[in-house]
Amino acid sequence: MPSSFNVESADGYEQLMGRWSRRLAPGLIDFAGLADGESILDVGCGTGSLTFTLAENPDLKAISAIDFSPVFVEAANRRNTDPRISIREADACALPFEDSSFDRAISMLMLHFVPEAGRAVAEMRRVVRPGGVVAAAVWDHYGGMSGMRMMWDTVAMIDANSRAMRHRYSFQPMTQPGEMKASFISSGLADVEETSLTIRMDYGSFADYWDPIASGEGPLGKYVAGLDAYTRTRVDIAVRDAYEAGEPDGPRSFASVAWACRGRVPG
Numbered sequence: 001m002p003s004s005f006n007v008e009s010a011d012g013y014e015q016l017m018g019r020w021s022r023r024l025a026p027g028l029i030d031f032a033g034l035a036d037g038e039s040i041l042d043v044g045c046g047t048g049s050l051t052f053t054l055a056e057n058p059d060l061k062a063i064s065a066i067d068f069s070p071v072f073v074e075a076a077n078r079r080n081t082d083p084r085i086s087i088r089e090a091d092a093c094a095l096p097f098e099d100s101s102f103d104r105a106i107s108m109l110m111l112h113f114v115p116e117a118g119r120a121v122a123e124m125r126r127v128v129r130p131g132g133v134v135a136a137a138v139w140d141h142y143g144g145m146s147g148m149r150m151m152w153d154t155v156a157m158i159d160a161n162s163r164a165m166r167h168r169y170s171f172q173p174m175t176q177p178g179e180m181k182a183s184f185i186s187s188g189l190a191d192v193e194e195t196s197l198t199i200r201m202d203y204g205s206f207a208d209y210w211d212p213i214a215s216g217e218g219p220l221g222k223y224v225a226g227l228d229a230y231t232r233t234r235v236d237i238a239v240r241d242a243y244e245a246g247e248p249d250g251p252r253s254f255a256s257v258a259w260a261c262r263g264r265v266p267g
Helices: 010-032 049-054 070-079 117-127 146-156 162-170 179-186 206-214 218-225 229-244
Strands: 039-043 062-067 085-089 102-108 128-139 190-203 252-264
Touching: 010 049, 010 070, 010 102, 010 128, 010 190, 010 206, 010 218, 010 252, 039 049, 039 117, 049 062, 049 085, 049 102, 062 070, 070 085, 102 117, 117 128, 117 179, 128 179, 146 162, 146 218, 146 229, 146 252, 162 218, 179 190, 179 252, 190 206, 206 218, 206 229
Parallel strands: 039 062, 039 102, 062 085, 102 128
Antiparallel strands: 128 252, 190 252
């Protein structure tokens, strides 16, 4: 099943989101829990932020990772030097693993890009052993992504065509309160808990914030790349003004909140 996330390059993704994924990964791992000797599946690994953070635990037996994007899989495999890690291209809605193959399956910042996210949750449940854990995190796009909402809200005042895209961004699957929890429960997981995880996205300058979007990376970048020259100029100026907020260009820090959910496979 296709992803709704467009990939221009692994390096562009790293600047757009990978650096923040690495900040989020430890909190999600703490929430999901780990035990010595376990085999873990990372569903939607991207360039490997969660995968390689998991590998910092020397007592894990094996870490398998999948992603829909061959660009991400190639980049993650280039980075990998750990024999416990295997990374392959696969569909989160049709995982290429036998039932009960893993102790835990964890997905970070992926489910909201799957058109039928509930199928991906059900697949994670299927490949985790009875008593094992399924966990996931997605950004709270509507209420928790201040840096990205600043851009969308600014652009929506300039280009009426962007309002439908802002709506899709704000209400992607699994991003509303209780939505992941309901999906976990309907997939047959037990002891389901939902919480929120917060990091800071720290930018050194407007260029640090805007360049990966301006180059077409991710869903925000795809919109910007499709603008005509006149609208693009207006957008560039307006978003810079919103970022600077009347102060000279320089560092800015935005709170960014993710929903996290975990459940146990009954056994």
